[in-house]
Amino acid sequence: MIEINALTIRYGRAVAVDDLTFTVKPGKVTGFLGPNGAGKSSTMRAVLGLETPHGGTALIDGRPYTAYPRPLRQVGALLDAGAVHGGRSARAHVACVARSNGIGSRRVTEVLELAGLAGVGSKRIAGFSLGMKQRLGIAVALLGDPPVLMFDEPVNGLDPEGVRWIRELMRAQAAEGRTVLVSSHLMGEMAVTADHVVVVGRGRLIADTTMTALVERFQRGVLVRAAEPERLARALRAAGATVARENDALDVAELDPARIGEVALAQGIALRELTPRGASLEEAFMELTEGSVEFR
Numbered sequence: 516m517i518e519i520n521a522l523t524i525r526y527g528r529a530v531a532v533d534d535l536t537f538t539v540k541p542g543k544v545t546g547f548l549g550p551n552g553a554g555k556s557s558t559m560r561a562v563l564g565l566e567t568p569h570g571g572t573a574l575i576d577g578r579p580y581t582a583y584p585r586p587l588r589q590v591g592a593l594l595d596a597g598a599v600h601g602g603r604s605a606r607a608h609v610a611c612v613a614r615s616n617g618i619g620s621r622r623v624t625e626v627l628e629l630a631g632l633a634g635v636g637s638k639r640i641a642g643f644s645l646g647m648k649q650r651l652g653i654a655v656a657l658l659g660d661p662p663v664l665m666f667d668e669p670v671n672g673l674d675p676e677g678v679r680w681i682r683e684l685m686r687a688q689a690a691e692g693r694t695v696l697v698s699s700h701l702m703g704e705m706a707v708t709a710d711h712v713v714v715v716g717r718g719r720l721i722a723d724t725t726m727t728a729l730v731e732r733f734q735r736g737v738l739v740r741a742a743e744p745e746r747l748a749r750a751l752r753a754a755g756a757t758v759a760r761e762n763d764a765l766d767v768a769e770l771d772p773a774r775i776g777e778v779a780l781a782q783g784i785a786l787r788e789l790t791p792r793g794a795s796l797e798e799a800f801m802e803l804t805e806g807s808v809e810f811r
Protein backbone atom coordinates (compact mmCIF):
# COMPACT_ATOMS: atom_id res chain seq x y z
CA MET A 516 0.00 0.00 0.00
CA ILE A 517 1.18 3.53 -0.78
CA GLU A 518 -0.07 6.30 1.51
CA ILE A 519 0.29 9.92 0.47
CA ASN A 520 -0.71 12.17 3.33
CA ALA A 521 -0.92 15.98 3.07
CA LEU A 522 2.12 15.86 0.77
CA THR A 523 3.51 19.24 -0.25
CA ILE A 524 6.53 19.75 -2.53
CA ARG A 525 7.85 23.13 -3.68
CA TYR A 526 10.55 24.08 -6.15
CA GLY A 527 11.59 27.57 -5.14
CA ARG A 528 8.33 29.44 -4.93
CA ALA A 529 6.48 27.09 -7.29
CA VAL A 530 4.22 24.56 -5.59
CA ALA A 531 4.45 21.24 -7.49
CA VAL A 532 2.41 19.15 -5.01
CA ASP A 533 -0.11 20.90 -2.83
CA ASP A 534 -1.45 19.17 0.31
CA LEU A 535 -2.12 15.95 -1.60
CA THR A 536 -3.70 12.97 0.17
CA PHE A 537 -4.63 9.58 -1.32
CA THR A 538 -4.02 5.86 -0.76
CA VAL A 539 -3.06 3.27 -3.38
CA LYS A 540 -4.42 -0.14 -2.41
CA PRO A 541 -3.11 -3.60 -3.28
CA GLY A 542 -4.78 -5.95 -5.76
CA LYS A 543 -5.62 -3.37 -8.38
CA VAL A 544 -4.08 -1.03 -10.90
CA THR A 545 -4.43 2.59 -9.85
CA GLY A 546 -4.04 5.18 -12.59
CA PHE A 547 -2.41 8.46 -11.61
CA LEU A 548 -3.73 10.99 -14.07
CA GLY A 549 -3.12 14.65 -14.65
CA PRO A 550 -2.01 17.09 -17.32
CA ASN A 551 1.69 17.93 -17.80
CA GLY A 552 3.17 19.51 -14.72
CA ALA A 553 0.36 18.33 -12.42
CA GLY A 554 2.84 16.90 -9.91
CA LYS A 555 2.67 13.18 -10.70
CA SER A 556 6.41 12.63 -11.10
CA SER A 557 7.18 14.73 -8.03
CA THR A 558 4.78 12.62 -5.96
CA MET A 559 6.33 9.37 -7.20
CA ARG A 560 9.81 10.71 -6.54
CA ALA A 561 8.75 11.53 -2.99
CA VAL A 562 7.58 7.91 -2.52
CA LEU A 563 11.09 6.81 -3.53
CA GLY A 564 12.75 9.23 -1.14
CA LEU A 565 14.13 11.29 -4.05
CA GLU A 566 12.33 14.44 -2.91
CA THR A 567 12.22 15.82 0.59
CA PRO A 568 8.66 17.02 1.10
CA HIS A 569 8.05 20.46 2.56
CA GLY A 570 5.09 18.97 4.35
CA GLY A 571 3.29 15.66 4.76
CA THR A 572 4.46 12.10 4.14
CA ALA A 573 4.71 9.47 1.42
CA LEU A 574 4.82 5.98 2.95
CA ILE A 575 5.11 2.44 1.62
CA ASP A 576 3.39 -0.08 3.86
CA GLY A 577 3.62 2.35 6.73
CA ARG A 578 7.29 3.29 6.42
CA PRO A 579 9.29 5.72 4.31
CA TYR A 580 11.33 4.25 1.44
CA THR A 581 14.58 5.15 3.17
CA ALA A 582 13.65 3.00 6.18
CA TYR A 583 13.89 -0.20 4.09
CA PRO A 584 17.34 -1.80 4.10
CA ARG A 585 16.59 -3.61 0.80
CA PRO A 586 14.19 -1.14 -0.84
CA LEU A 587 14.12 -2.96 -4.19
CA ARG A 588 12.38 -5.85 -2.44
CA GLN A 589 9.71 -3.45 -1.22
CA VAL A 590 9.01 -1.24 -4.22
CA GLY A 591 9.95 -1.47 -7.87
CA ALA A 592 9.78 1.68 -9.93
CA LEU A 593 10.22 2.84 -13.49
CA LEU A 594 10.67 6.59 -13.46
CA ASP A 595 12.92 7.75 -16.26
CA ALA A 596 13.70 4.91 -18.67
CA GLY A 597 16.32 7.03 -20.45
CA ALA A 598 18.45 7.41 -17.32
CA VAL A 599 20.70 4.36 -17.81
CA HIS A 600 24.38 3.92 -18.58
CA GLY A 601 24.46 3.34 -22.35
CA GLY A 602 27.88 1.67 -22.42
CA ARG A 603 26.80 -1.40 -20.46
CA SER A 604 24.94 -4.42 -21.72
CA ALA A 605 21.35 -4.93 -20.59
CA ARG A 606 22.38 -7.94 -18.51
CA ALA A 607 25.29 -6.10 -16.87
CA HIS A 608 22.98 -3.21 -15.97
CA VAL A 609 20.35 -5.44 -14.34
CA ALA A 610 23.05 -7.56 -12.65
CA CYS A 611 24.68 -4.47 -11.15
CA VAL A 612 21.40 -3.32 -9.58
CA ALA A 613 20.74 -6.89 -8.41
CA ARG A 614 24.12 -7.18 -6.66
CA SER A 615 23.64 -3.96 -4.72
CA ASN A 616 20.36 -5.37 -3.39
CA GLY A 617 21.61 -8.86 -2.62
CA ILE A 618 19.67 -10.45 -5.50
CA GLY A 619 21.18 -13.44 -7.32
CA SER A 620 21.88 -13.93 -11.03
CA ARG A 621 19.03 -16.42 -11.52
CA ARG A 622 16.56 -13.62 -10.87
CA VAL A 623 18.43 -11.42 -13.37
CA THR A 624 17.82 -14.03 -16.08
CA GLU A 625 14.17 -14.34 -15.00
CA VAL A 626 13.39 -10.61 -15.23
CA LEU A 627 15.19 -10.25 -18.56
CA GLU A 628 12.93 -13.02 -19.84
CA LEU A 629 9.84 -11.46 -18.25
CA ALA A 630 10.63 -8.17 -19.96
CA GLY A 631 11.19 -9.85 -23.33
CA LEU A 632 14.88 -8.93 -23.36
CA ALA A 633 16.42 -12.41 -23.05
CA GLY A 634 17.62 -12.29 -26.66
CA VAL A 635 19.37 -8.93 -26.34
CA GLY A 636 20.89 -9.32 -22.85
CA SER A 637 24.45 -8.98 -24.15
CA LYS A 638 23.71 -5.95 -26.36
CA ARG A 639 24.81 -2.49 -25.30
CA ILE A 640 22.00 -0.28 -24.00
CA ALA A 641 23.24 2.61 -26.16
CA GLY A 642 21.73 0.86 -29.20
CA PHE A 643 18.33 0.30 -27.55
CA SER A 644 15.14 1.94 -28.77
CA LEU A 645 13.02 3.84 -26.25
CA GLY A 646 10.67 0.85 -26.09
CA MET A 647 13.56 -1.48 -25.21
CA LYS A 648 14.76 0.93 -22.55
CA GLN A 649 11.24 0.93 -21.09
CA ARG A 650 11.38 -2.88 -20.97
CA LEU A 651 14.79 -2.70 -19.32
CA GLY A 652 13.46 -0.28 -16.69
CA ILE A 653 10.61 -2.68 -16.04
CA ALA A 654 13.01 -5.61 -15.69
CA VAL A 655 14.81 -3.66 -12.96
CA ALA A 656 11.53 -2.73 -11.27
CA LEU A 657 10.55 -6.41 -11.07
CA LEU A 658 13.97 -7.56 -9.84
CA GLY A 659 13.21 -7.67 -6.12
CA ASP A 660 9.75 -9.24 -6.64
CA PRO A 661 8.34 -6.26 -4.71
CA PRO A 662 4.76 -5.99 -3.39
CA VAL A 663 4.57 -2.38 -4.63
CA LEU A 664 5.17 -1.22 -8.21
CA MET A 665 5.23 2.30 -9.62
CA PHE A 666 5.49 3.21 -13.28
CA ASP A 667 5.80 6.79 -14.53
CA GLU A 668 4.34 7.06 -18.05
CA PRO A 669 5.43 3.53 -19.00
CA VAL A 670 3.76 3.49 -22.41
CA ASN A 671 5.65 6.52 -23.72
CA GLY A 672 7.39 5.60 -26.95
CA LEU A 673 5.96 2.09 -27.12
CA ASP A 674 4.37 0.55 -30.19
CA PRO A 675 0.86 -1.00 -29.85
CA GLU A 676 2.31 -4.44 -29.06
CA GLY A 677 4.49 -2.90 -26.33
CA VAL A 678 1.54 -0.97 -24.92
CA ARG A 679 -0.49 -4.16 -24.70
CA TRP A 680 2.41 -6.00 -23.11
CA ILE A 681 2.80 -3.39 -20.34
CA ARG A 682 -0.94 -3.26 -19.76
CA GLU A 683 -1.13 -7.03 -19.33
CA LEU A 684 1.94 -7.06 -17.12
CA MET A 685 0.48 -4.42 -14.79
CA ARG A 686 -2.86 -6.21 -14.62
CA ALA A 687 -1.15 -9.53 -13.89
CA GLN A 688 0.96 -7.97 -11.13
CA ALA A 689 -2.14 -6.45 -9.54
CA ALA A 690 -4.00 -9.77 -9.83
CA GLU A 691 -1.21 -11.34 -7.78
CA GLY A 692 -2.11 -8.90 -5.01
CA ARG A 693 0.51 -6.25 -5.63
CA THR A 694 -0.03 -2.51 -5.35
CA VAL A 695 0.38 -0.94 -8.80
CA LEU A 696 0.47 2.81 -9.40
CA VAL A 697 0.86 4.01 -12.98
CA SER A 698 0.93 7.60 -14.16
CA SER A 699 -0.34 8.84 -17.48
CA HIS A 700 -1.82 11.87 -19.14
CA LEU A 701 -3.82 9.62 -21.45
CA MET A 702 -7.26 8.90 -20.09
CA GLY A 703 -8.07 6.42 -22.87
CA GLU A 704 -5.12 4.23 -21.97
CA MET A 705 -6.05 4.32 -18.29
CA ALA A 706 -9.64 3.35 -19.04
CA VAL A 707 -8.48 -0.03 -20.32
CA THR A 708 -5.77 -0.53 -17.70
CA ALA A 709 -6.80 0.94 -14.35
CA ASP A 710 -9.45 -0.17 -11.87
CA HIS A 711 -9.10 2.99 -9.83
CA VAL A 712 -8.03 6.52 -10.73
CA VAL A 713 -6.49 9.39 -8.85
CA VAL A 714 -6.69 12.62 -10.86
CA VAL A 715 -4.50 15.60 -10.01
CA GLY A 716 -4.15 19.09 -11.40
CA ARG A 717 -1.68 21.75 -10.28
CA GLY A 718 -0.55 19.49 -7.48
CA ARG A 719 -4.04 19.13 -6.01
CA LEU A 720 -6.40 16.19 -5.82
CA ILE A 721 -9.27 16.45 -8.33
CA ALA A 722 -10.78 12.96 -8.15
CA ASP A 723 -10.12 9.67 -6.34
CA THR A 724 -12.62 7.14 -7.62
CA THR A 725 -13.18 3.84 -9.43
CA MET A 726 -12.78 3.90 -13.20
CA THR A 727 -16.39 2.70 -13.56
CA ALA A 728 -17.73 5.57 -11.45
CA LEU A 729 -15.70 8.07 -13.45
CA VAL A 730 -17.09 6.73 -16.72
CA GLU A 731 -20.65 6.81 -15.33
CA ARG A 732 -20.22 10.35 -14.12
CA PHE A 733 -19.64 11.45 -17.68
CA GLN A 734 -22.47 9.40 -19.15
CA ARG A 735 -24.62 11.66 -21.27
CA GLY A 736 -28.00 10.06 -22.01
CA VAL A 737 -29.09 7.81 -24.84
CA LEU A 738 -29.53 8.51 -28.55
CA VAL A 739 -32.71 6.85 -29.83
CA ARG A 740 -33.97 6.43 -33.39
CA ALA A 741 -37.41 4.94 -33.83
CA ALA A 742 -40.15 4.45 -36.40
CA GLU A 743 -42.51 6.90 -34.64
CA PRO A 744 -40.33 9.33 -32.72
CA GLU A 745 -43.11 11.65 -31.53
CA ARG A 746 -45.26 8.88 -30.09
CA LEU A 747 -42.21 7.24 -28.48
CA ALA A 748 -41.15 10.59 -26.99
CA ARG A 749 -44.57 10.94 -25.32
CA ALA A 750 -44.39 7.41 -23.92
CA LEU A 751 -40.85 7.92 -22.63
CA ARG A 752 -41.79 11.18 -20.92
CA ALA A 753 -44.72 9.41 -19.29
CA ALA A 754 -42.19 6.84 -18.00
CA GLY A 755 -40.11 9.56 -16.39
CA ALA A 756 -37.53 10.41 -19.07
CA THR A 757 -36.41 13.82 -20.23
CA VAL A 758 -36.57 13.81 -24.02
CA ALA A 759 -35.20 16.29 -26.53
CA ARG A 760 -35.72 16.06 -30.29
CA GLU A 761 -32.50 15.90 -32.32
CA ASN A 762 -33.44 16.02 -36.02
CA ASP A 763 -34.94 12.59 -36.67
CA ALA A 764 -33.64 11.18 -33.39
CA LEU A 765 -34.35 11.58 -29.67
CA ASP A 766 -31.91 12.43 -26.93
CA VAL A 767 -33.18 10.60 -23.87
CA ALA A 768 -31.97 11.23 -20.32
CA GLU A 769 -32.90 9.71 -16.97
CA LEU A 770 -33.94 6.34 -18.40
CA ASP A 771 -31.47 3.57 -19.14
CA PRO A 772 -31.36 1.77 -22.52
CA ALA A 773 -33.08 -1.35 -21.15
CA ARG A 774 -36.09 0.67 -19.91
CA ILE A 775 -36.25 2.63 -23.17
CA GLY A 776 -36.39 -0.66 -25.07
CA GLU A 777 -39.20 -1.91 -22.83
CA VAL A 778 -41.25 1.27 -23.31
CA ALA A 779 -40.82 1.03 -27.09
CA LEU A 780 -41.85 -2.64 -27.04
CA ALA A 781 -44.93 -1.90 -24.93
CA GLN A 782 -45.93 0.74 -27.50
CA GLY A 783 -45.18 -1.56 -30.44
CA ILE A 784 -42.69 0.95 -31.85
CA ALA A 785 -39.69 -0.42 -33.74
CA LEU A 786 -36.34 0.89 -32.54
CA ARG A 787 -33.67 1.60 -35.13
CA GLU A 788 -30.89 2.77 -32.84
CA LEU A 789 -30.23 2.84 -29.10
CA THR A 790 -26.82 4.31 -28.30
CA PRO A 791 -25.65 5.26 -24.79
CA ARG A 792 -23.68 8.48 -25.10
CA GLY A 793 -20.66 9.19 -22.97
CA ALA A 794 -18.46 12.16 -23.21
CA SER A 795 -15.32 10.67 -24.66
CA LEU A 796 -12.87 9.86 -21.91
CA GLU A 797 -10.47 12.49 -23.13
CA GLU A 798 -13.32 15.04 -22.97
CA ALA A 799 -14.11 13.90 -19.44
CA PHE A 800 -10.49 14.33 -18.50
CA MET A 801 -10.34 17.83 -20.02
CA GLU A 802 -13.52 18.77 -18.17
CA LEU A 803 -12.15 17.45 -14.88
CA THR A 804 -8.80 19.16 -15.12
CA GLU A 805 -10.04 22.38 -16.68
CA GLY A 806 -8.49 25.29 -14.87
CA SER A 807 -5.59 23.19 -13.72
CA VAL A 808 -3.65 22.95 -16.97
CA GLU A 809 -0.34 24.65 -16.47
CA PHE A 810 0.50 26.12 -19.85
CA ARG A 811 -2.61 27.32 -21.56
Ligand SMILES: Nc1ncnc2c1ncn2[C@@H]1O[C@H](COP(=O)(O)OP(=O)(O)OP(=O)(O)O)[C@@H](O)[C@H]1O
Nearest residue numbers: 526530531549550551552553554555556557558700
Ligand atom coordinates in the same frame (compact mmCIF):
# COMPACT_ATOMS: atom_id res chain seq x y z
N1 LIG B 1 13.51 19.90 -10.32
C1 LIG B 1 12.58 20.83 -10.52
N2 LIG B 1 12.85 22.14 -10.40
C2 LIG B 1 11.91 23.07 -10.59
N3 LIG B 1 10.62 22.80 -10.90
C3 LIG B 1 10.28 21.53 -11.06
C4 LIG B 1 11.22 20.45 -10.87
N4 LIG B 1 10.59 19.27 -11.09
C5 LIG B 1 9.31 19.59 -11.38
N5 LIG B 1 9.12 20.92 -11.37
C6 LIG B 1 7.83 21.63 -11.59
O1 LIG B 1 6.90 21.08 -10.71
C7 LIG B 1 5.62 20.93 -11.31
C8 LIG B 1 5.20 19.45 -11.24
O2 LIG B 1 6.05 18.67 -12.06
P1 LIG B 1 5.94 17.10 -12.23
O3 LIG B 1 7.04 16.68 -13.13
O4 LIG B 1 5.84 16.49 -10.90
O5 LIG B 1 4.55 16.95 -12.96
P2 LIG B 1 3.97 15.73 -13.81
O6 LIG B 1 2.53 15.66 -13.48
O7 LIG B 1 4.79 14.54 -13.62
O8 LIG B 1 4.12 16.26 -15.29
P3 LIG B 1 4.48 15.48 -16.64
O9 LIG B 1 3.24 14.76 -17.07
O10 LIG B 1 4.81 16.61 -17.56
O11 LIG B 1 5.65 14.60 -16.33
C9 LIG B 1 5.78 21.47 -12.71
O12 LIG B 1 5.36 22.80 -12.70
C10 LIG B 1 7.25 21.38 -12.99
O13 LIG B 1 7.66 22.37 -13.88
